[in-house]
Amino acid sequence: MDFKNFKVPYTSDDRYSKKVAYFSMEFAIHQPLKIYSGGLGFLSGSHLRSAYELKQNLIGIGILWKYGYYDQARNQDQTLQVTWMEKIYSFLEDTGIKFQIIVHDVPVWVKAYYLNPETFNSAPLFLLSTDLPENDYVSQTICHRLYDANVSTKVAQFMLLGIGGAKLIDELNFNPDLYHLNEAHGISSAFYLLQKYKSVEKLKEHLVFTTHTPEEAGNEKHDIYLCQKMSYFCGFSIDEVRKLTGIEDDQFNHSLAALRFAKMANGVSKLHGKVSNEMWSKYSGICPITSITNAQNWRYWADKQLYASMDENNDWRFDDRKWYLKKRAFEIVADQTGKLFNPSILTIVWARRFAGYKRADFLSWDMERFNALVNNKKYPVQIIWAGKPYPVDYPAITQFNNLVQLSKNYKNVAVLVGYELALSKRLKQASDIWLNNPRVPREASGTSGMTAAMNGAINFSTDDGWIPEFINDGNNGFVVPQADYRNMNVQEQDAYDLDKIYEMLEQQILPLYYDQPDTWRQIRKNGMRDVRVQFDSNRMAHEYYEKLYK
Secondary structure, eight states: OOOTTOOOSSOOOGGGOSOEEEEOSOBOOSTTSOBOOSHHHHHHHHHHHHHHHTTOSEEEEEEOOTTOSOEEEEOTTSOEEEEOOOOOOTTSEEEEEEEEEEETTEEEEEEEEEEOHHHHTOSOEEEEEOOOTTSOHHHHGGGTSTTOSSHHHHHHHHHIIIIIHHHHHHHHTOOOSEEEEESGGGTHHHHHHHHHHOSHHHHHTTEEEEOOOSSGGGSOEEEHHHHHHTTTTTTOOHHHHHHHHOOOSSEEEHHHHHHHHOSEEEESSHHHHHHHHHHHTTSSSOOOEEEOOOOBOHHHHSOHHHHHHHHTTOHHHHHHHHHHHHHHHHHHHHHHHSOOOOTTSEEEEEESOBOGGGOTTGGGGSHHHHHHHHTOSSSOEEEEEEOOBOTTOHHHHHHHHHHHHHHTTOTTEEEEOOOSHHHHHHHHHHOSEEEEOOOTTOOSOOTHHHHHHTTTOEEEEESOTTHHHHOOBTTTBEEEOOOOGGGSOHHHHHHHHHHHHHHHIIIIIHHHHHHOHHHHHHHHHHHHHHHHHHTBHHHHHHHIIIIIIO
C-alpha cells in the first residue's frame, strides 16, 4: 500500500467528505489491541468504528503503547498486582514511514504503524512508536506505558501524539481540512501547525477540540519552563507562547490552550456542555463550546439475539437469552474467584475505572445496610466489582484491595481483575442492575451504562453525565433524584446519595425484580430500545460532522 499520498481506502459518503484527522491518546477498538485505559479509549474506539460504518473521510492518530496501560493481575492474597507485558501485534502494518521529532533538544526517531480498516472494521488508524534501536533508551520509553507517571515522560508522550501526529500527516500528504483533538493531550500539534499556517487565525480554521473533563483541577497542567526545556513549543520562546496562548502564570494549561486555539469545542453530554461553559467562562478568548453526547457502537457492543427476541416480542426467548448470558459470564466469576453465582438471582455490577469521585465501594460505606442487602433471604442479590485503577493511584488501588478483602466474607460478592473490552461486555451481559454512582456533577459522560443497556442491563445511577438525557425513572432505568448539591458539602452529598441508593434498592428495585417480572422485563426492553437510537455512536459520528466539523 502506498502511504506517501494516503487516502481513506474506501469511497467516502458525500455527507462526510471533509477530511479529518482525529487525535486520541487511546483507542479501544477491539480486545486484542490493548492501547487503552478506560472511557476515553472506549469512546474513540466506537467513534472509529462508526466512522467506518458511515464511510467518513476520517483517520485516527494514536500511539502504539508497548506495554499497553498495564495488565491487571493478582498477588498471592488476591489483591491487585500491576504487571507490564510487552505486546506484539502481527496484524499491524509497517508503513515504512520514519521521521524525527525534537524532544529535549534531541532528535527522536518515530515510526508509524497502520491498522487496516478491514482488520477490525474501523476507520484507518495510524499508531506512532519511538521504541526503535536508533533511539537511546530514554527516548524508546516514551511509548512504553500509557499515561506514564513520570512527568517528563508524560510531556514527551503528549509531544509524540501532537507534534509526531501532525508531522506524520505531512508525511502521508493527507492534508486534512480539520485536526480534531479528542482531549488536550495532542495540543502540541498547534505549535507545529503554527509554523505552517503562520497565524493563530489561520490555525483556528483547522482545529477543533473535545473536552472530557468537568472540573478544572482535572485538566492537565505542566510547568511551562519544563515544557519549554523539552522543546514542546516547537521553537517558540516562552514570551511568544504567552502571547499566543494568553497563559500568564507558570503552569501551561493544555485544555485552556486548546480552547483558545480551536475554532470550536464540545463537551460530551448536554450537562457537561453546560458545566464546561460555566467553568471556562472566566477566561477570555475561549472558542464556543457546544455539546455532542458520547455514544457507543451498537453493532460492536449489543447482544443481537437479545434484540431479535425483543423485536419478535418473544418474551420466553428474551428471558432465556438473558439467563444464558448471565450463566456464561458467571463462568468467569467462578474461574477467578471460586464462587458459583446463580443466573436467577438479581445481579448488581459496578465496573469501570476506579477513581475517587466514582465511589466504587460506595455500597460498603454503610456496613449495616450492606450486610442486610447481601444476606437478604427474601430478595437475594449478587454483587460484582471490576475495574482498573490507575497504576500509581494508591488510594484507588487501596479501594480495590479493600473490596477484595470484603468479598472474601461473602459467597455472593466477587471482585474481578482484567477489566478490558472483552470482560466489560461479559459483565454487562451478567448484569441486571448496572450501578453508577459518581458525585454529581463530576462525571462528564460515563458511557459504560450505554453498552450495559445494549446487553439488557438496567441502569441505576446518580443523575450525572449522559444519564439526564436517557433515564426516565422507573420506565427505562432508575435514577437517584438530585438534591441541592451546590449547597451541600461532600459529606452531606455522599450521605444523601447513599441513603437514596439503599432506599431505592430495598423498596423499589428488589421487589420489582422478584414480584413483578413482566414489569421488570419491560423496563429492560425500554432501556434497550432507547439506547439503541440515541446513544449509538453512528448518531455521534454524524453529529461531529454536523456540529463540529462544518
